[in-house]
Amino acid sequence: MKTVAQTNETATLRNKSKFSFNKMDGNILRLLIIMFTIFIVASITKPDTFLSLANFLSMEKQLVEYGLMAIGVGIAMIAGGIDLSAVYIANLSAIVAGLFMKTFASAVTGTEQILFIVLGILLGLLTGVVCGLFNGFLIAKLRVPAMLATLGTMQLYMGIAIIMTGGSIVSGLPQPFAQLGRTNVFQVFTLSFIVYLVIVAFFSYYIGKTKYGMKLYLLGTNEKATKFAGIKNHKIIMRAYMLSGVISASAGLLSLARINSAKADFGSSFVMLTILIAVLGGINPDGGKGKIYGIFLATIIVQLMSSYLNMFPQISNFYRDMIWGIALILVLIINYVLNKKSEAKLMRLTSQ
Amino acid sequence: MMNTLSSKTLKKLATRPEFYVFIIILLLSLFIQAKSGLFFSNNNIVDLLQSMTVPLIYAICAYLGFISTGPDVSFPLIAALSGYLATQFVFVTGFDGPIFVVFLVAIFFGLIMGAINGFIIANYNFPSLIVTLGTTSIFSGILLGVFEAGRIKLPESMIAFGNKSLFEVTNAGTGLGSSLPMTFLIAVSLYILTYLFLNFTMAGRGVFAVGGDETSAERAGFNVKRIRFGVFTVNGGIAAIAGVCYSIESTYFLPTEFAGKEMIVIAAVILGGTRLLGGVGTLTGCVLGTLLLTIVTNSLILIGVPIYWQKFIIGAIIIVGTAISVIQISDLKGFRRNKRRKVGVA
Amino acid sequence: MSENLISVKGIHKYFGGVHALKGVDLQIKKGEVHCLAGENGCGKSTIIKVISGVHKPDGGDIEIDGQKYDYMTPTESIKQGIQIIYQDFSVFPNLSVIENLAFNKVLANKKKFVSRKEFRRIAEEAISKIDFDVDLDALVETLPVADKQLIAISRALLDNAKLIIMDEPTTALTKKEVKRMFEIIERLKKEGVTILFVSHKLEEVFEICDSVTIFRNGKNVISCPVSEMDEKKFSYHMTGRHFEEDAAPKTRNIGGTVLETKQLSAQGFNDVNLQLRKGEILGITGQLGSGRTELSLALFGLLNPDKGEIKIEGKEVKIPNPAKAQELGIALVPEDRLTEGLFLPQSIKRNIVITRIDELSNKLGIVNTNSIDDESAKWVRDIGVATKNDEFPVSTLSGGNQQKVLLARWIASEPKVLILNGPTVGVDIGAKHDIHNLLRDLASKGMGIIIVSDDVSEIINTCDRVIVMQKGQITAEVKEADLNAKTLANYI
Structure with a gap:
């Protein structure tokens, strides 16, 4: 083989330039800059209200729910799909868990009650798993485009939740469960925020460092090629939506503990917000690109911004919808421009 | 000769999704009639047509979106915001002239909003779902945040138009009366106009060409960006008409009643055989799909199904409908595969 | 026959920092089948796009039928009778054969409205040029690949094409279909149509082409009648290296x-x-x-x-x-x-x-x-x-x-x-x-x-x-x- 000698140098070159090309780092850096800028501006302009423990605790509580769903949506987007049903999986899971706890755990006390509460939580998570697997089944097995499959299941899960509750609110949960939503750790962290951090850390590692994650990225890039590379696509897709489902379910359960109630159509504006966060975090809607910790940073940014806006009473909640909408489109455009630039750079780099 | 011809047409018909929707509608209506005895009554039919009016207009938006590019989910909020602005126009100016001017004002604002969608989608080639989700949020923020729109009783001139009806019927048996409002005529005219545009203008054929193969369309000499921009802009205008119609029907402007209507419309359009990936679908399919879903939502009560089953049933219809249409597409591919070669990817 | 239909001289084209065409010359005589060969990335497709007006060159002259241009535009190129048959044939799978055949011409005539009669007339005219037998009302997605290509060819012929550029036309065809296509090329040649045949398949080049130009690294390296070309020379000019297939x-x-x-x-x-x-x-x-x-x-x-x-x-x-x-x-x-x-x-x-x-x-x-x-x-x-x-x-x-x-x-x-x-x-x-x-x-x-x-x-x-x-x-x-x-x- 004549060519072996001439390309020996490739390997040496490779080690030198190992860190020269890493597209995501730029995005993470951008996110960090945005985050700190908002933080500093907010701290300077509203020092009393923004820099208070109460504000931090309330930010932690709020961001957890949509932050978790955004991770689920992000995983589906890395796989080249989308999960529009995340919010409704969260609601359905919360309703299932809530109804179970109300029925079984309210009547008893002590360890028995704790047991039923734990069972309720597990049942809620299981609901998420089942919903996610059903999404995965439609997408992986029946080949329904993810967007339409989850558009349909979004209605379906909401419909099931309405049927289960007759359209009304589930409330009045057993005391120990509601207590979970009020527990703080070291005074500065809410319990739900700790749970969120653990989930973020786990999935950053799981999607970023495991063979499953690598297969997920490759599948999101070219589904046909993964099949030809001996990967069982349907397993990867089913698992992605299952994960999205169970993460959403945990968001639902945390919300149930926080506000002590659940309803079939809570948080419908989160559908758009989760997509915004995922895209802002660097997940490419075409699949195969983006990092979970990017979603984490994007979540923090959105919450900082949201809380800051809250400090201006003249800005109504509805303004926020408008701002998120504008932000989503701006982020898309900015990413588009930056991608073009990095492509041009790559072209110069690779053509001698 | 006649025989073979008609069996051929029948066979051709049997491959169309519209045909199946038609059969389902037939069976469903017979079932409801059998159960309640109220389906084929003159006032029920007129009621159906009346409640179909706005969804029918929306369906054109969803249809044009799918044919040319992909899903458009922004039409309900465009309808709301432009409907609001037109109503405000009447209040502020005290306008008392012909109603079509009110429509024109709404259409004007609708076109602007649609153009925003169109510009972003056509210029950057972003997924239309994500863009229209974003603009929906923006329009909703403007309507409820900036304008702080609430429930408003419509001005007299608009209510007067709403009270005019094409005809009225009274059910001899039950004594219930129903009337078909003028807005139904608007829906019908929009269908005729859309049909003429899509089939008899080059721009209309371009909508199908762009949806079929973007690169080929570009090479053939279609201006792909302009066509996409045009479609979403026009969608804005059509949505605005629907917005005014909806308000007129309910005699109130109800700002929060618009959001969420896109789902059922998209379900109807997909059921009617519009292909998700562009280029294929008929207006007949849109009408039949809308009719089917309107029957389902209107008649649940007639057959004793509780109203809160509605969402569930709509979700199930979207899922079953899309799954069937996907299976049909892959069958078609299978057919081609047999002729040539098989690519072993499901 | 000696007159050149197309003559481009010293064409340069840059993409960002990349020098894609480094002063390319290409002459195609009227009525010949001219082969353009070269490895991937040699500039073949770039020069096609320059000729058809998709890319604007950064230097050099283009001469078509005696008329000089600094650059072409897609409309001017079509007006001059230049047509491209793309590798993917550029068809609309969701539309009928009629529309696939008629769109280009109707659009070129700047017609705003659809006349079914005119569409059918154009389509019939198109298929008659190569005696192509096809159901005009069929949807293109139901046709075999070879028919899609024939649609592309007959469509290209409508505008009184003088030069047809075929980009790797035989890739997706069976032997039989290739044979049929070569018959069509012969027929077109007899009718005085010039063909630029982009291919790297040696056998085909020898079978159908009159002369050949080879590109390497954004430059034309040789241009000669096919009769003066052989397999060894061909691969040498393509790669710049000599190969002995060690059997x-x-x-x-x-x-x-x-x-x-x-x-x-x-x-x-x-x-x-x-x-x-x-x-x-x-x-x-x-x-x-x-x-x-x-x-x-x-x-x-x-x-x-x-x-x-x-x-x-x-x-x-x-x-x-x-x-x-x-x-x-x-x-x-x-x-x-x-x-x-x-x-x-x-x-x-x-x-x-x-x-x-x-x-x-x-x-x-x-x-x-x-x-x-x-x-x-x-x-x-x-x-x-x-x-x-x-x-x-x-x-x-x-x-x-x-x-x-x-x-x-x-x-x-x-x-x-x-x-x-x-x-x-x-x-x-x-x-x-x-x-x-x-x-x-x-x-x-x-x-x-x-x-x-x-x-x-x-x-x-x-x-x-x-x-x-x-x-x-x-x-x-x-x-x-x-x-x-x-x-x-x-x-x-």
Whole structure:
């Protein structure tokens, strides 16, 4: 083989330039800059209200729910799909868990009650798993485009939740469960925020460092090629939506503990917000690109911004919808421009 | 000769999704009639047509979106915001002239909003779902945040138009009366106009060409960006008409009643055989799909199904409908595969 | 006839920092079939786009029929009678044949409205130009590939085309269809239409073209009548290197049977009995649609057999999916590199290690980054992938290097049987040479290799034994001793 000698140098070159090309780092850096800028501006302009423990605790509580769903949506987007049903999986899971706890755990006390509460939580998570697997089944097995499959299941899960509750609110949960939503750790962290951090850390590692994650990225890039590379696509897709489902379910359960109630159509504006966060975090809607910790940073940014806006009473909640909408489109455009630039750079780099 | 011809047409018909929707509608209506005895009554039919009016207009938006590019989910909020602005126009100016001017004002604002969608989608080639989700949020923020729109009783001139009806019927048996409002005529005219545009203008054929193969369309000499921009802009205008119609029907402007209507419309359009990936679908399919879903939502009560089953049933219809249409597409591919070669990817 | 229809001189074109055309000259005489050849990335498609007005050149002259231009626009180009038949034929699958034929002309006439009558008239005129027999009302997606191409050709002829540029027109056609297309080219030539035939298939160039221009690295390196060209000269000018296809080291130790099929049947082929031995390179050839591709897919678990059996080293196996195939030691380098093989925006590294990812991870499924780096580096080096950094997207590589990445991916899985479907399609001659050598090398180490290809010279140069397929059945088996172009052509 004549060519072996001439390309020996490739390997040496490779080690030198190992860190020269890493597209995501730029995005993470951008996110960090945005985050700190908002933080500093907010701290300077509203020092009393923004820099208070109460504000931090309330930010932690709020961001957890949509932050978790955004991770689920992000995983589906890395796989080249989308999960529009995340919010409704969260609601359905919360309703299932809530109804179970109300029925079984309210009547008893002590360890028995704790047991039923734990069972309720597990049942809620299981609901998420089942919903996610059903999404995965439609997408992986029946080949329904993810967007339409989850558009349909979004209605379906909401419909099931309405049927289960007759359209009304589930409330009045057993005391120990509601207590979970009020527990703080070291005074500065809410319990739900700790749970969120653990989930973020786990999935950053799981999607970023495991063979499953690598297969997920490759599948999101070219589904046909993964099949030809001996990967069982349907397993990867089913698992992605299952994960999205169970993460959403945990968001639902945390919300149930926080506000002590659940309803079939809570948080419908989160559908758009989760997509915004995922895209802002660097997940490419075409699949195969983006990092979970990017979603984490994007979540923090959105919450900082949201809380800051809250400090201006003249800005109504509805303004926020408008701002998120504008932000989503701006982020898309900015990413588009930056991608073009990095492509041009790559072209110069690779053509001698 | 006649025989073979008609069996051929029948066979051709049997491959169309519209045909199946038609059969389902037939069976469903017979079932409801059998159960309640109220389906084929003159006032029920007129009621159906009346409640179909706005969804029918929306369906054109969803249809044009799918044919040319992909899903458009922004039409309900465009309808709301432009409907609001037109109503405000009447209040502020005290306008008392012909109603079509009110429509024109709404259409004007609708076109602007649609153009925003169109510009972003056509210029950057972003997924239309994500863009229209974003603009929906923006329009909703403007309507409820900036304008702080609430429930408003419509001005007299608009209510007067709403009270005019094409005809009225009274059910001899039950004594219930129903009337078909003028807005139904608007829906019908929009269908005729859309049909003429899509089939008899080059721009209309371009909508199908762009949806079929973007690169080929570009090479053939279609201006792909302009066509996409045009479609979403026009969608804005059509949505605005629907917005005014909806308000007129309910005699109130109800700002929060618009959001969420896109789902059922998209379900109807997909059921009617519009292909998700562009280029294929008929207006007949849109009408039949809308009719089917309107029957389902209107008649649940007639057959004793509780109203809160509605969402569930709509979700199930979207899922079953899309799954069937996907299976049909892959069958078609299978057919081609047999002729040539098989690519072993499901 | 000596007058040039098109003459471009000193054309330069830059893309960002890339100098794609470095002062290119190209002369095409009126009424000739002119071949434009060159490896991928040599500037062939760029010059086509300059002539058709898609790209504006950064320097140089264009002269069409005696008229000088600084640059062309798409409309001016069409006005001057220049038409392109794209590789994908540029059709609308969702629309009728009529509309596919009529759109261009109606749009060029700036008509705003549709006249069904006019559409039909234009369509009938178009198909009459090449006596193309087709149902005008049929949807294009229901037609075979060859018909789509004929639609593209007849459409191009409508505008009184003077020059038709055909971009790799035979790629997706069967032998029979190619023959028919060549008849059409002859006919067009008689009618005075000039043709620029972009191809790198030697046999076709010699069969149909009058003269040839070869591009290399954004420059034209030779232009001459086909009669003055031969195979050696052709490949030398394409690559700038001399090659000797070393047929000599074919004497390998051929061992026991590694793969065997009995009465294997699936959609596309019937009752296939074949044997592959260790260290053997078996060729499977046949026309497009002969069942060769389907057979390779069935052996890799992508197509379920209806009946028959597959044996690996004497043991009967079922191969329901590629994962199982991989487990059994079967590898497939697919036919379509871009859609079936590569993850284009992903790194070269990830593209290589994907088949080994399970072994390079620990029990918890966590990947070992260092082993992955080493594995990738090893293959980049051993197979000779020309890149500065294996973190670059695989899309930055040339066709030949991309194919090497795919080969590395599958050789890394240490298969007993390596199946390659069209291993050197769209690969430049230099890389083709490397790949052939690599395959011989692998075979001599005991791997059983199946090459599915319709490239006759490739089959002859690399295979020990060749199976010929026709209409889904094995119709002949040719041993090495009888392996030459003539015998093979007879069987195919």
